[in-house]
Amino acid sequence: MSYYKKIIQDYISNNKESAIDLLKQLVMENSVSGNESRAQxxxxxxxxxxxxxxxxWEPDIEELQDNPYFISTRENFKGSPxxxxxxxxxxxxxxxxxxxxIDVVPEGNIQQWTYPPYSATVKDNKLYGRGATDMKGGNVSLILAMEAIKNSGITLxxxxxxxxVIEEESGGAGTLATILRGYTADGVIIPEPTNMKFFIKQQGSMWFRLKVKGKVAHGGTRYEGVSAIEKSMLIIQQIQKLEQIRNERxxxxxxxGVPIPIPxxxxxxxxxxWPSSVSDLVILEGRFGVxxxxxxEDAKEEFENWIKEVKNLDNxxxxxxxxxxxxGARWxxxxxxADSELVQTLQRNYSQITNQNPVIEAAPWGTDGGLFSQVLEIPMIVFGPGETKVAHYPDEYIDLDQMFLAAEIIACTLIDWCGVQDQNVGEGAYENKEVL
Amino acid sequence: MSYYKKIIQDYISNNKESAIDLLKQLVMENSVSGNESRAQxxxxxxxxxxxxxxxxWEPDIEELQDNPYFISTRENFKGSPxxxxxxxxxxxxxxxxxxxxIDVVPEGNIQQWTYPPYSATVKDNKLYGRGATDMKGGNVSLILAMEAIKNSGITLxxxxxxxxVIEEESGGAGTLATILRGYTADGVIIPEPTNMKFFIKQQGSMWFRLKVKGKVAHGGTRYEGVSAIEKSMLIIQQIQKLEQIRNERxxxxxxxGVPIPIPxxxxxxxxxxWPSSVSDLVILEGRFGVxxxxxxEDAKEEFENWIKEVKNLDNxxxxxxxxxxxxGARWxxxxxxADSELVQTLQRNYSQITNQNPVIEAAPWGTDGGLFSQVLEIPMIVFGPGETKVAHYPDEYIDLDQMFLAAEIIACTLIDWCGVQDQNVGEGAYENKEVL
Structure with missing residues (x-):
């Protein structure tokens, strides 16, 4: 292990409490879309x-909205920096x-939470609360990684x-705004909760809305109407079939290991x-995995054509x-x-620190990473602390040890990737400065 | 035809315009539950x-609410006399x-109406509008029947x-209030829209609400949750099966002639x-035909037990x-x-006036008539102008000729049923006073 990396390890080991405090404060601020300012x-x-x-800055919707990758349900981003x-x-x-x-999804049914969702309760080295894992814990890993470098006197x-950024949970307008503002780089790390796995591919997704029509009638003579609820059942079955066909590909x-790669x-x-009327309209909303x-565009076309086909099943x-x-949202x-320099650099540090090889997987969900991949076309990896499966759930939590481990791996990766200034020669030279 | 009945016929024939005017005014007043006062x-x-x-009077909910037949979604009946x-x-x-x-159901999707629902447009001898057939047209038949008797100088x-009455569309609190206020009689006619058929039996109904549970998860890993929407499909299928079993009986x-007697x-x-979360709750509401x-009570028990049985289909x-x-509502x-005096008297007058026998059927829906049958235990018949199938629909209308015909049949039935005062002997004697 290099000299610098030992310094990083020590720094993180000695500064856990203040990082936990920061995470607590962040989780205690409910930062659902439109409500991010206090957390920021x-x-x-x-x-x-x-x-x-x-x-x-508050992203300007006027500037964003002509971009083909822009999507948002909001009218403006006032108060959401x-x-x-x-x-x-x-x-x-x-x-x-x-x-x-910085944005989180709503807490859902509060009855299903063991601890209140914005209490940031710590128990058995886990911090519970909405956003703990998705992804305020990851954000604290990033901040702690930079703090360790900066406060250890290392100059990159x-x-x-x-x-x-704002709006990840609603389609990425915040990250798109950073891109349109001119920010780019040679690589990107996004510490979404991968449970420390490397997600080198990620599912995209789009939100859809279906309007299924019926014909109204009095419930007592319901046979004179057409129930949009019954017709919706056929549509739901069709969607289940399409999901199966798409995933078999x-x-x-x-x-x-993923039961449904693109759900x-x-x-x-x-x-x-009205309970005693036949319903003439059902609206279904969902998320289409890509x-x-x-x-x-191809995914949209397949879905639209498939839905059109139901006319062959029911006149x-x-x-x-x-x-x-x-x-609404789209990722x-x-x-x-896998053999890109970004993945290799992160992988080398992961292995040095954990003495294991990382698990490399494809993500079952999208992140803002797609924008870096497809708009900026720069290498991007999703790797972070926290269990994927608790994101968006009641009793969301983060394992604090994972948060510190991610911070260390990311800090060490930055040292390799960006290089350290006060060395004689180029990248890697400081590797010789071994710890005693 | 009796002398009096010819007078009635002539009166109605000469006073159609004012009756149509009254119906127009009534239809132009949207009298959904809570909004009945101007129509009244x-x-x-x-x-x-x-x-x-x-x-x-405004029914007093305090007096009504202990009665086992009382049901209402309202907190009081202020402004609803x-x-x-x-x-x-x-x-x-x-x-x-x-x-x-006097109450009507909401107009629904206004786009589906050819004429605005509260415009009371008359075209081809039909008056269109919400409540025209269910049942302001029938109410005008009743008023015109009494007016013909009164203004022709006939004393019963x-x-x-x-x-x-108020609240028929929400379970009958208005009619129940008349019963608890002491009103009763030897017979009851309710001119709901039967299209001039005699409905001597009627379906009862109750509103139910089902809460189907799921388990929340992120949509991208939806296989980690349980979709309440998918589980609801099974419940809907089960309800369809129960409907079939109940109707086969x-x-x-x-x-x-009724495809589904008790739907x-x-x-x-x-x-x-949230589109990209797995839903953990679906609420279904409906109307259970009795x-x-x-x-x-038996109907409730069967439904509840049937719903419990789904655990044998899905763990x-x-x-x-x-x-x-x-x-909410319950009828x-x-x-x-069929051989009761009420039915026979109405039938005799129907046949005399139309030269046809009435069609006798069971109603596919409930009316306030059940309260007269089961609470007061007095004979009650549902017979009125207007097509059943346009009730609760867009483009609801009433055939004005049917409205006048119903008024005539009801007025003549009252003459037979109540008797006319200025005759020498009892009922039926005036039948001798034939028209020249």
Whole structure:
């Protein structure tokens, strides 16, 4: 282990409490979409302590909305600032973007939580709360990694851009805004909760809305109407079939352990206005998974054509076609080669620190990483602390040891990737400065 | 045809315009539950012209709520008056209640209406609008019947009670209030839209609510959750099976032409909170049809047990049973014997006036008539103008000629039933006073 990496390890080991405090404060601020400002204020306070160059702005929807990758359900981003903090390098090294989102999904049914979702309760070295794992824990890993470098007096050659962005849970408008503002780099790490696995491919997704029509009638003579609820059942079955067909096509061994690599999730259903009337409209909303290598447009077309086909199963749909609408959130799929320098560098540090090889998988969900892959076309990897399966669930938690481990691996990767200034020669030279 | 009946016929023939005007005004007042007062004011104005004894009151929910037949979603009936107008007989005749409800169901999707629902547009001798057939047209038939008797100088022996009640569409609290206030009679006619058929039996119904549980998860790993939407599909199929079983039991030949004598209508479905989360709750609401001879309690028990049985089809329901709740509206089933004096008297007048025998059927829906059948245990028949199938639909309309025909048949039935005062002997004697 290099001299610098030992310093990093020691720093993190000696500064766990303040990192836990930061995470607690972040989790206690419910930062659902539209409500991110107080959590961002906490992030800013921390970044100011690190003396980084700060760029704080509310993304301008007017500037974003003509971009084909822009999607949002919001009318503006007033009160929802993006932050990019730059740890400036001396020059000559590769640059890195460290990207994490500050927004969280709603807590859902509060009855299902053991501890209140914004209490940030710590128990058995786990911190519980909405956003703990998705992804305030990952954000703290990033901040702690930079803090360890900075406060240990290590000067990097390449720039590090820490991005605390809004709107990841609703389609990535925050990260897109950083790209349109001109931020780019030679690589990107996104510490979404992979449970320390390397997600080198990621599922994309789009939200859809289906309007299934019926014909109203009195419930007592319901045979004179056509129930949109009954017709919806056929549509749901069709969607289940399409999901099966699409997933049978996925042959990438990275998806071997994943029951449904690209799921179609029906998330909401709303129909009918009166218990004793036949419903004439049901609205279904869901999330359509897109394969890492699939074009969004192709995925849309397949879904739309499939839904049109129901007219061959039920004549009702000939004159009453189901309307398909794409709305709200959308995540661009993404991928990076396993033998790319970014993956190799992260992998080397992971193995040195943990004495194990990382598990490399394809992600069952999208992240803002797709935007870096497809808009900027720069290498991007998703790797972070926290269990994927607790994200968006009640009793979401993060294992604090994983958070510190991720911070160490990322800090050491930055040292390799960006290079350290006060060395005689180029990259890797400091590897000789072994610890006693 | 008797002298009096010819007078009635002539009166109605000469006073169609004012009756159409009254119906227009009534339809133009949207009188959904909670909004009945202006329509009732129009009724009152008309009844005052007829110099009837008026009883106008807002039912007191405190007095009603302990009655086992009471059901309502409202907290009080402020601003929603009931009206009972008495056409006092001289004595010695049988009395009759003429019952009609003033409340209407909401207009639904306004795009589906050819004419605006509260415009009361007349075209090809049909008047279009919400409530035209269900049942303001029937109410105008009743008022016109009484007006013809009164303004023709005919004095009845028995009392006629005209009831313009609230809340029929939500379970009958208005009619129950008339019963608890002491109103009763020897017979009841309710001119709901039967398209001039005699409905001597009627389906009862109750509203139910089902809570189907799931387990939340991120949509990208939806296989880690349990979709309440998918589980609801099984519940819907189960309900369809129960509907089939219950209807196979119905052997009454009166239901021969009815595809589903006692339907179970699933009217609303609401579930999920986020397109990319697995939904953990779906709420289904509907209307459970009850056979004319069935006890409400037995019907409830069968449904609840059937829903419990789903645990044998899917283990999920063992630990996550579907909750069943009975709420909102409920209509008591009812029936009257075909050879009862009420049915026979109405039938004789129907045949004399139309030169045809009436079609006698069982109603596919409930009315306030069940309360007269089961609470007061007095003979009650549902017979009125307007097509059943347009009730609760867009483009609801009433055939104006049917409205006048119903008024004539009902007026003539009152003459027979209540008796006319200025005759030498008892009932039927005036039949000798033939028209020249």
């Amino acid at each position: 204020a906490l992030v800013l306070e921390k970044l100011r302590e690190l003396d980084m160059d700060l760029d704080v 993006n932050i990019v903090a730059t740890l400036k390098g001396t020059s000559g090294g590769k640059s890195m973007i460290l990207n994490g989102h 050659k390449g720039n590090v851009y820490f991005q605390s 996925i042959e990438d061994p990275l998806y071997d 179609i999730n029906l998330g909401t259903i709303h129909g009918g206005t 394969a890492p290598s699939e074009r969004l 009702w749909f000939v004159d009453n076609p189901v309307e398909v609408e794409w709305f 661009v799929p993404g991928s990076v080669e | 004011a129009l009724v009152l104005e008309k009844l005052r012209e007829l110099d009837m004894d008026l009883d106008v 009931n009206i009972v107008a008495t056409l006092k007989g001289t004595s010695g005749g049988k009395s009759m209640i003429l019952n009609g409800h 022996k028995g009392n006629v009670y005209f009831q313009s 119905i052997e009454d030949p009166l239901y021969d 179970i209508n699933l009217g609303t479905i609401h579930g999920g909170t 056979a004319p001879s069935e006890r409400l 999920w329901f063992v630990d996550n049973p579907v909750e069943v709740e009975w709420f 008591v089933p009812g029936s009257v014997e």
